[in-house]
Amino acid sequence: MSEWVKGTVVGKHIWTDGLYSIQVDAPMADFTAGQYTKIALDIGTDRVGRPYSLVNAPQDRPLEVLFNEVPGGPLTPRLSELKIGDPVWVAAQAGGIFTLESVQPADTLWLLATGTAIGVYLSILRTAAPWEHFKRVILVHGVRAAADLVYGETLASIAAQRGPQFSLIPAISRETQAQALHGRITDLLTSGALEERAAARIDPESSHVMLCGNSAMIKDAKQILEARGLVRHRRHAPGHYSAEQYH
Structure with missing residues:
Protein backbone atom coordinates (compact mmCIF):
# COMPACT_ATOMS: atom_id res chain seq x y z
CA MET A 1 0.00 0.00 0.00
CA ALA A 92 -2.73 5.20 4.22
CA GLN A 93 -2.21 3.85 7.74
CA ALA A 94 -2.96 5.46 11.10
CA GLY A 95 -0.17 5.63 13.68
CA GLY A 96 0.38 5.97 17.38
CA ILE A 97 -0.15 3.88 20.52
CA PHE A 98 -2.18 6.40 22.54
CA THR A 99 -5.00 3.89 22.89
CA LEU A 100 -6.70 1.81 25.57
CA GLU A 101 -5.57 -1.50 24.06
CA SER A 102 -3.05 -2.42 26.78
CA VAL A 103 -4.37 -0.24 29.61
CA GLN A 104 -5.43 -2.14 32.72
CA PRO A 105 -9.01 -1.64 34.00
CA ALA A 106 -9.39 0.75 36.93
CA ASP A 107 -12.07 2.58 38.87
CA THR A 108 -11.56 5.91 37.07
CA LEU A 109 -10.27 6.92 33.65
CA TRP A 110 -9.14 10.55 33.55
CA LEU A 111 -8.87 12.13 30.11
CA LEU A 112 -6.95 15.43 30.32
CA ALA A 113 -6.88 17.57 27.17
CA THR A 114 -5.83 21.06 26.20
CA GLY A 115 -7.20 22.75 23.09
CA THR A 116 -7.63 20.57 20.02
CA ALA A 117 -6.42 17.49 21.90
CA ILE A 118 -10.02 16.86 22.90
CA GLY A 119 -10.44 15.32 19.44
CA VAL A 120 -8.61 12.11 20.29
CA TYR A 121 -10.84 11.54 23.31
CA LEU A 122 -14.01 11.95 21.27
CA SER A 123 -12.90 8.98 19.20
CA ILE A 124 -12.17 6.91 22.31
CA LEU A 125 -15.44 7.89 24.02
CA ARG A 126 -17.44 6.71 21.02
CA THR A 127 -16.18 3.15 21.45
CA ALA A 128 -17.14 0.51 24.01
CA ALA A 129 -13.74 0.17 25.67
CA PRO A 130 -13.78 3.02 28.23
CA TRP A 131 -17.26 2.11 29.44
CA GLU A 132 -16.46 -1.58 29.81
CA HIS A 133 -13.14 -1.19 31.64
CA PHE A 134 -13.74 1.79 33.94
CA LYS A 135 -16.45 2.59 36.47
CA ARG A 136 -16.14 6.33 35.75
CA VAL A 137 -14.76 8.34 32.85
CA ILE A 138 -13.83 11.98 33.56
CA LEU A 139 -13.00 14.26 30.63
CA VAL A 140 -11.22 17.52 31.46
CA HIS A 141 -10.93 20.05 28.63
CA GLY A 142 -8.59 22.96 29.26
CA VAL A 143 -8.95 26.02 27.00
CA ARG A 144 -8.17 29.72 27.07
CA ALA A 145 -11.68 30.98 26.23
CA ALA A 146 -15.18 29.55 26.50
CA ALA A 147 -15.58 29.67 22.71
CA ASP A 148 -12.89 27.00 22.45
CA LEU A 149 -15.10 24.44 24.21
CA VAL A 150 -16.00 22.57 21.02
CA TYR A 151 -18.21 19.57 20.16
CA GLY A 152 -20.79 20.49 22.77
CA GLU A 153 -23.60 18.53 21.08
CA THR A 154 -21.46 15.42 20.80
CA LEU A 155 -20.45 15.59 24.44
CA ALA A 156 -24.05 16.22 25.54
CA SER A 157 -25.09 13.10 23.63
CA ILE A 158 -22.40 11.03 25.33
CA ALA A 159 -23.44 12.41 28.72
CA ALA A 160 -27.09 11.56 28.06
CA GLN A 161 -26.19 8.05 26.99
CA ARG A 162 -23.73 7.28 29.79
CA GLY A 163 -25.31 9.12 32.73
CA PRO A 164 -23.31 9.24 35.98
CA GLN A 165 -20.54 7.08 34.48
CA PHE A 166 -19.37 10.14 32.50
CA SER A 167 -18.29 13.56 33.77
CA LEU A 168 -17.20 16.55 31.70
CA ILE A 169 -15.17 19.26 33.44
CA PRO A 170 -14.27 22.36 31.40
CA ALA A 171 -11.35 24.46 32.61
CA ILE A 172 -10.93 27.99 31.22
CA SER A 173 -7.72 29.89 31.92
CA ARG A 174 -8.40 33.40 30.59
CA GLU A 175 -12.10 33.86 31.28
CA THR A 176 -14.55 32.96 34.00
CA GLN A 177 -17.71 30.99 33.37
CA ALA A 178 -20.14 29.64 35.92
CA GLN A 179 -20.02 26.03 34.71
CA ALA A 180 -16.23 25.86 34.30
CA LEU A 181 -13.27 25.74 36.60
CA HIS A 182 -11.00 28.75 36.27
CA GLY A 183 -7.32 28.10 35.61
CA ARG A 184 -4.92 25.74 33.92
CA ILE A 185 -5.32 22.00 34.31
CA THR A 186 -2.00 21.59 36.10
CA ASP A 187 -2.79 24.35 38.60
CA LEU A 188 -6.18 22.77 39.26
CA LEU A 189 -4.45 19.45 39.83
CA THR A 190 -2.00 20.97 42.27
CA SER A 191 -4.65 22.89 44.22
CA GLY A 192 -7.00 19.92 44.44
CA ALA A 193 -9.83 21.84 42.75
CA LEU A 194 -10.04 19.38 39.86
CA GLU A 195 -10.50 16.33 42.05
CA GLU A 196 -12.89 18.20 44.32
CA ARG A 197 -15.07 19.06 41.32
CA ALA A 198 -14.96 15.46 40.10
CA ALA A 199 -15.48 13.95 43.57
CA ALA A 200 -12.68 11.51 42.76
CA ARG A 201 -9.02 11.09 43.60
CA ILE A 202 -6.11 10.53 41.23
CA ASP A 203 -3.91 7.80 42.70
CA PRO A 204 -2.17 4.62 41.51
CA GLU A 205 -4.72 2.31 43.14
CA SER A 206 -7.81 3.65 41.40
CA SER A 207 -6.85 5.68 38.34
CA HIS A 208 -5.52 5.70 34.83
CA VAL A 209 -4.76 9.14 33.42
CA MET A 210 -4.39 10.02 29.75
CA LEU A 211 -2.62 13.28 28.84
CA CYS A 212 -2.89 14.93 25.45
CA GLY A 213 -2.22 18.52 24.46
CA ASN A 214 0.48 21.13 24.71
CA SER A 215 3.92 20.00 25.82
CA ALA A 216 4.04 22.30 28.85
CA MET A 217 0.85 20.81 30.29
CA ILE A 218 2.10 17.28 29.73
CA LYS A 219 5.52 17.95 31.24
CA ASP A 220 4.05 19.54 34.38
CA ALA A 221 1.27 16.95 34.71
CA LYS A 222 3.80 14.10 34.52
CA GLN A 223 5.71 15.58 37.45
CA ILE A 224 2.53 15.98 39.47
CA LEU A 225 1.39 12.43 38.75
CA GLU A 226 4.76 10.83 39.37
CA ALA A 227 5.03 12.63 42.69
CA ARG A 228 1.83 10.79 43.63
CA GLY A 229 3.32 7.45 42.68
CA LEU A 230 1.82 7.05 39.21
CA VAL A 231 4.10 5.37 36.66
CA ARG A 232 4.10 5.98 32.92
CA HIS A 233 2.23 3.32 30.99
CA ARG A 234 4.09 1.36 28.35
CA ARG A 235 2.72 -1.34 26.09
CA HIS A 236 4.80 -4.10 27.71
CA ALA A 237 4.90 -2.56 31.18
CA PRO A 238 1.42 -1.38 32.21
CA GLY A 239 1.38 1.82 34.24
CA HIS A 240 -0.97 4.50 35.51
CA TYR A 241 -0.73 7.30 32.94
CA SER A 242 -0.32 7.64 29.17
CA ALA A 243 0.86 10.69 27.23
CA GLU A 244 0.63 11.92 23.64
CA GLN A 245 2.32 15.16 22.68
CA TYR A 246 2.80 15.45 18.94
CA HIS A 247 0.34 18.38 18.99
Missing part, protein backbone atom coordinates in the same frame (compact mmCIF):
# COMPACT_ATOMS: atom_id res chain seq x y z
CA SER A 2 1.32 3.47 -0.85
CA GLU A 3 2.17 5.91 1.93
CA TRP A 4 -0.62 8.29 0.89
CA VAL A 5 -4.17 7.83 -0.37
CA LYS A 6 -6.27 10.45 -2.09
CA GLY A 7 -9.07 12.01 -0.08
CA THR A 8 -11.86 14.49 -0.69
CA VAL A 9 -13.14 17.12 1.73
CA VAL A 10 -16.81 16.34 2.42
CA GLY A 11 -17.41 18.54 5.47
CA LYS A 12 -16.00 21.57 7.24
CA HIS A 13 -16.83 23.38 10.47
CA ILE A 14 -15.47 26.74 11.61
CA TRP A 15 -15.65 26.67 15.41
CA THR A 16 -13.98 30.00 16.09
CA ASP A 17 -11.59 32.30 14.30
CA GLY A 18 -8.67 29.98 13.66
CA LEU A 19 -10.22 26.74 14.95
CA TYR A 20 -11.51 24.28 12.34
CA SER A 21 -12.55 20.71 11.77
CA ILE A 22 -12.72 19.03 8.39
CA GLN A 23 -14.24 15.74 7.32
CA VAL A 24 -12.52 13.73 4.63
CA ASP A 25 -13.65 10.77 2.55
CA ALA A 26 -10.56 8.62 2.00
CA PRO A 27 -9.81 4.88 1.76
CA MET A 28 -7.60 4.82 4.85
CA ALA A 29 -7.08 1.47 6.57
CA ASP A 30 -8.95 0.63 9.78
CA PHE A 31 -7.57 2.23 12.93
CA THR A 32 -7.82 2.04 16.71
CA ALA A 33 -9.43 4.86 18.71
CA GLY A 34 -6.67 7.14 19.94
CA GLN A 35 -4.52 6.90 16.83
CA TYR A 36 -3.68 9.73 14.46
CA THR A 37 -3.41 10.14 10.73
CA LYS A 38 -1.47 12.58 8.58
CA ILE A 39 -3.14 15.12 6.34
CA ALA A 40 -1.11 16.62 3.51
CA LEU A 41 -1.33 19.04 0.60
CA ASP A 42 0.94 19.46 -2.38
CA ILE A 43 2.46 22.92 -2.03
CA GLY A 44 4.73 23.82 -4.90
CA THR A 45 6.95 20.82 -5.45
CA ASP A 46 6.60 19.53 -1.88
CA ARG A 47 3.98 17.40 -0.17
CA VAL A 48 3.53 19.00 3.24
CA GLY A 49 1.87 16.83 5.87
CA ARG A 50 1.23 16.96 9.62
CA PRO A 51 -0.22 14.46 12.13
CA TYR A 52 -3.74 14.99 13.46
CA SER A 53 -5.76 12.87 15.88
CA LEU A 54 -8.82 11.24 14.39
CA VAL A 55 -12.00 12.58 15.98
CA ASN A 56 -14.37 10.02 14.48
CA ALA A 57 -14.78 6.58 16.02
CA PRO A 58 -13.07 3.74 14.13
CA GLN A 59 -16.43 2.40 12.96
CA ASP A 60 -17.54 5.77 11.58
CA ARG A 61 -16.78 7.57 8.35
CA PRO A 62 -15.93 10.15 7.08
CA LEU A 63 -12.60 10.76 8.77
CA GLU A 64 -12.52 13.91 10.87
CA VAL A 65 -9.69 16.04 12.28
CA LEU A 66 -9.66 19.18 14.44
CA PHE A 67 -6.92 21.78 14.10
CA ASN A 68 -5.80 25.30 14.92
CA GLU A 69 -4.66 27.53 12.11
CA VAL A 70 -1.05 28.56 12.73
CA PRO A 71 -0.55 32.00 11.14
CA GLY A 72 2.28 31.83 8.69
CA GLY A 73 2.52 28.05 9.01
CA PRO A 74 3.26 25.90 5.97
CA LEU A 75 0.05 23.83 6.08
CA THR A 76 -2.79 24.93 8.36
CA PRO A 77 -3.59 28.26 6.62
CA ARG A 78 -4.15 26.22 3.47
CA LEU A 79 -6.16 23.54 5.27
CA SER A 80 -8.44 26.22 6.68
CA GLU A 81 -9.16 27.47 3.16
CA LEU A 82 -10.27 24.07 1.84
CA LYS A 83 -13.79 23.77 0.47
CA ILE A 84 -16.16 20.85 -0.01
CA GLY A 85 -14.91 18.77 -2.90
CA ASP A 86 -11.27 19.82 -2.61
CA PRO A 87 -8.63 17.06 -2.71
CA VAL A 88 -6.26 16.24 0.15
CA TRP A 89 -3.77 13.50 0.87
CA VAL A 90 -4.28 11.17 3.84
CA ALA A 91 -1.78 8.70 5.29
